[in-house]
Amino acid sequence: MLTLDNPALLKQACYLAGNWSAADDGRTFAVHNPATGALLAELPYMGAAEAGRAIAAAEAALPGWRARSAKERAQLLRRWHDLMLANQQDLARIMTAEQGKPLAESQGEIAYAAGFIEWFAEEARRIDGDVLQHPQADKRIMVLKQPVGVCAAITPWNFPAAMITRKAGAALAAGCTMVVKPASLTPLTALALAELAGQAGIPAGVFSVMTGGADAIGTEFATNPTVRKLSFTGSTAVGAKLLAQCAGTIKKVSMELGGNAPFIVFDDADLDAAVDGLMASKFRNTGQTCVCANRVLVQDGIYDAFATRLAARMAELKVGNGMEEGVNQGPLINDEAVSKVEAHIIDALGKGATLLVGGKRHARGGTYFEPTLLGDVTADMLVAREETFGPLAPLFRFTTEADAIHMANDTEFGLASYFYSRDIGRIFRVAEALEYGMVGINVGAFSNEVGPFGGIKQSGLGREGSKYGLDDYLELKYLCLGGIG
Numbered sequence: 001m002l003t004l005d006n007p008a009l010l011k012q013a014c015y016l017a018g019n020w021s022a023a024d025d026g027r028t029f030a031v032h033n034p035a036t037g038a039l040l041a042e043l044p045y046m047g048a049a050e051a052g053r054a055i056a057a058a059e060a061a062l063p064g065w066r067a068r069s070a071k072e073r074a075q076l077l078r079r080w081h082d083l084m085l086a087n088q089q090d091l092a093r094i095m096t097a098e099q100g101k102p103l104a105e106s107q108g109e110i111a112y113a114a115g116f117i118e119w120f121a122e123e124a125r126r127i128d129g130d131v132l133q134h135p136q137a138d139k140r141i142m143v144l145k146q147p148v149g150v151c152a153a154i155t156p157w158n159f160p161a162a163m164i165t166r167k168a169g170a171a172l173a174a175g176c177t178m179v180v181k182p183a184s185l186t187p188l189t190a191l192a193l194a195e196l197a198g199q200a201g202i203p204a205g206v207f208s209v210m211t212g213g214a215d216a217i218g219t220e221f222a223t224n225p226t227v228r229k230l231s232f233t234g235s236t237a238v239g240a241k242l243l244a245q246c247a248g249t250i251k252k253v254s255m256e257l258g259g260n261a262p263f264i265v266f267d268d269a270d271l272d273a274a275v276d277g278l279m280a281s282k283f284r285n286t287g288q289t290c291v292c293a294n295r296v297l298v299q300d301g302i303y304d305a306f307a308t309r310l311a312a313r314m315a316e317l318k319v320g321n322g323m324e325e326g327v328n329q330g331p332l333i334n335d336e337a338v339s340k341v342e343a344h345i346i347d348a349l350g351k352g353a354t355l356l357v358g359g360k361r362h363a364r365g366g367t368y369f370e371p372t373l374l375g376d377v378t379a380d381m382l383v384a385r386e387e388t389f390g391p392l393a394p395l396f397r398f399t400t401e402a403d404a405i406h407m408a409n410d411t412e413f414g415l416a417s418y419f420y421s422r423d424i425g426r427i428f429r430v431a432e433a434l435e436y437g438m439v440g441i442n443v444g445a446f447s448n449e450v451g452p453f454g455g456i457k458q459s460g461l462g463r464e465g466s467k468y469g470l471d472d473y474l475e476l477k478y479l480c481l482g483g484i485g
């Protein structure tokens with residue numbers, strides 16, 4: 001049983017056009033706690049018809065929302081942010097219950113998620129146009145920035161709050177309206193955020209959250225001509241499908257997809273700092289993050305020392321129910337996630353890797369898994385190519401800087417990368433050579449509302465958060481004014 005200070009935050013309905021609604025046919029699906037298997041809620045299993053109505057409500061709300069002054073929109077966003085922080089403990093409890101991450105991480109994610117709303121409330125006031133010099137003296141060029149219009153978003157289960165606010169904060173600040181479909185595994189945090197948006201005074205239809213059939217809702221979002229932009233965070237396969245579907249109505253898209261992050265430790269690195277950085281990067285959310293280190297590349301001269309220090313730190317990790325005090329590794333999200341980690345370990349050991357720590361399902365049962373360290377991992381193993389999305393750190397050995405850059409870039413993905421070095425020349429050379437949207441240099445965690453988050457290659461399109469994140473929700477309009485002279 002989930003105990004909350006404000007039980008009204010635990011929803012059993014969807015928030016469409018400002019009303020709490022059931023599916024048209026009354027169908028529901030169950031949401032379970034991955035730590036215990038307990039049933040948390042039965043939620044509406046909606047489809048294309050309800051998605052079409054949510055989009056129509058977002059269209060109806062658009063003229064009023066975009067006509068408000070930037071200051072008014074900013075004030076409402078600010079109120080939403082404040083309510084998120086006022087309800088931080090309950091939101092974190094809901095998140096840990098449905099997602100499994102330790103409560104401290106959930107509390108951190110609520111603060112991170114609220115940070116995007118606060119940031120875009122501030123940025124809303126600075127959506128300024130431009131006046132440019134025309135090549136002819138009697139004319140002027142003006143550039144206006146206007147909201148894209150109705151937006152839709154599909155979000156994943158690994159960050160149930162922040163992946164919504166990073167999109168919705170920018171959309172609402174720009175003057176767009178938005179319909180969100182959260183992951184079916186973690187919809188309760190999203191619905192609690194919708195409750196708070198309503199309490200903040202964000203008008204009906206400006207922000208809606210609907211749950212149900214991913215394929216039907218996704219197809220409606222991607223093909224309905226009223227939707228002018230679709231923003232997606234999730235797997236590359238689903239992102240590619242949505243991108244193709246969006247082509248029919250030439251929508252703007254933002255895609256934040258899978259990664260295969262290299263974490264490079266050079267001989268000249270501060271080893272303790274590198275171990276700290278890897279622990280932060282690899283084991284955040286039990287390894288279920290698209291920016292988690294997926295391949296740890298370690299230079300020959302410090303390979304053994306790094307492996308020994310890392311193994312000692314990993315042995316300290318406490319696996320358990322995220323609601324328990326002191327736990328820093330929760331369960332994996334489901335059985336498929338466990339199977340993928342197991343498959344990567346079995347494949348690597350079969351091809352010559354060595355097991356240094358962990359390696360199997362945790363004695364607690366369920367979807368708990370032992371934090372695992374593998375040595376002597378090579379490019380022919382599955383873990384070199386695929387995102388593990390679990391608590392597995394594979395160590396690859398390299399000799400030269402050129403080898404490290406080649407190995408790091410040898411993937412179709414380009415989201416996050418990390419390296420540790422104290423040589424300033426190397427820092428510039430390697431940072432410029434890495435084919436990634438984000439590079440952590442002597443840091444293992446870089447996510448915040450100010451930095452532009454996003455990837456290249458098959459990791460996606462567009463940037464979220466930061467002063468650049470608003471651009472994805474704005475259109476430029478060119479006005480040419482004559483007859484001045």
Ligand SMILES: NC(=O)C1=CN([C@@H]2O[C@H](COP(=O)(O)OP(=O)(O)OC[C@H]3O[C@@H](n4cnc5c(N)ncnc54)[C@H](OP(=O)(O)O)[C@@H]3O)[C@@H](O)[C@H]2O)C=CC1
Pocket residue numbers: 154155156157158181182183184185212213214215217218219233234235236238239241242256257258259289290387388389
């Ligand atoms: N970039 C990232 O942050 C993430 C990457 N991943 C990667 O993807 C792998 C698989 O995770 P998974 O949860 O299956 O990711 P998915 O891409 O399947 O799910 C992400 C979101 O997309 C929705 N979705 C699923 N199928 C469709 C569809 N046909 N049309 C429209 N929307 C759809 C899901 O809805 P529903 O939940 O209802 O199925 C969910 O809201 C992970 O192991 C990881 O490697 C996963 C999550 C986040």
Ligand SMILES: O=C(O)CCCC(=O)O
Pocket residue numbers: 158159162163233256288289290291447453
């Ligand atoms: O895995 C993800 O897609 C969420 C990104 C986490 C972050 O914002 O750091």
